[in-house]
Amino acid sequence: MPLHPLIAADLAAATAAAVTPYHRLPVHQARAQMKKAYAGQTPLPLAEVRNFSVPGPDGELPVRFYKDAPPQQRVPLVVFFHGSGFCALDLDTHDEICRRIVLASGCAVASVDYRLAPEHPFPAGPNDALAATCELAAMHHELGTQAGALALAGDSAGACLAAVTALRLRDQGGSSAQALLMWYPVTDHPSTGWPSYERLATGYGLSAEGMRWFWSHYLQDPAQAAHPHASPLRAPSLEGLPATWLMTAEYDPLHDEGAAFAERLERSGVPTQLHCAQGLNHGFLKHAGRIPTAQAGLAQGCDWLRALFSNASAPALAPTPPLNSTRPSA
Secondary structure, eight states: OOOOHHHHHHHHHHHHTTOOOGGGSOHHHHHHHHHHTTTTOOOOOOSEEEEEEEEETTEEEEEEEEEOSOTTOOEEEEEEEOOOTTTSOOTTTTHHHHHHHHHHHSOEEEEEOOOOTTTSOTTHHHHHHHHHHHHHHHTHHHHTEEEEEEEEEEETHHHHHHHHHHHHHHHHOSSOOSEEEEESOOOSOGGGOOHHHHHTSSSSSSOHHHHHHHHHHHOSSGGGGGSTTTOGGGOSOOTTOOEEEEEEEEEOTTHHHHHHHHHHHHHTTOOEEEEEEEEEETTGGGGTTTOHHHHHHHHHHHHHHHHHHTTOOOOOSTTOOOTTOOOOOO
16 A cells, blocks of 8 residues: 555655755764654653663663553563664653553563664674563562563564564573564564565665665674574574564565564464554654554554463464455455
8 A cells, every 4th residue: 555645744855855864974963863753742641650770781771661550460561672773762762652552552661771883783782682681570579560471572673682582581591571572673684685675775764775874883793694683584493482473564675574584483383473564664653643553553563462461362473464454254
C-alpha cells in the first residue's frame, strides 16, 4: 500500500527545506537532528516513573523504569533498548514509546541507556545491554516485578541489542528471557546485500547510505560484522531463543533482514510471529500518538506479550496476516 500520507508529508517537507541528511553531518549534529523527530510528545501518565542506574562493564548505566500498577502488584518486566543506529537517541526520545508499551502490555518497562558509538564502539553496546539485563532481572524485589517473567524488547538497533542479549543469556546459562519483541530490527550488516537495501535505498527516511554510515561508526574493524553479537542473523544457531514477535516495516531498507531473522527463528524451532507494518517506514513507533496504524503496530506486539505471560498460546509464524489485512474466512 502507499506510504502513509502523514509520513510522506514529513519527508516532503524535509526535502523542500533542504534538510541535510544526518549521515552527511558530524555525529553531534546528526544526533541533534535525529532527536527533533521525537520532540513534542506529551507524556502519558503512569503510576511510577523513576530514574536510577545499574552497574555496567565500565561505569554506571542510566535506566528509566516505568510501571502502572500498585506497588504490591508484581508484573512481568520488559527490558527495552531504544533505537539509535548504535550512535544516537536516548531515554528521552523513547520515553513516550515506553509509556505506551507499559499501558498496552500490563508489564513494567526498564529502558536502558547503553553507551553509543563512535565514542564507545562495538562491543560496548552489547556488553552494556547484557550487564543491565542481568542486574535488572535480579532487582525484582526492589522493582515490584515478577521473578522469572522477563522480556527483551527494542526497536531498530535496540532490537538488535535485545536479540544479541537473548543469544548471550542462552549461551551463558543461568537467567533467561521468556519473550523477545523486535520492531523493524537491525539483524545483519549491509554487506550481505539484502534486496530491500536497493529497493528502498532512498526516499523513505532511513536510507541505505545512512545505515552504512551508522555501521561505519559502530564497528572498529569491518571484520567485526561477522560476529553474532554485531549481526545476530549470522549466529551459528538460533535454537533455544525465547518466543519472538517481530514486525518489519513495508518501506524500510531493513525489511528483508528482519523477515529473514524471523524465518530462521521459526526454522530453528522458536515460536515466532512475523508481521509487516503496511504503509509505514523505519522508526514508525514515534508516530504511535498520531498514526493509528503505528499505534496498532505497537499494541499488537504488546497484546502478544500480555497473552504469552498469561500462558495463552501465540499463533505460529505462517498464519500471521500483515498488520492491515484481515484473515480470510474458513
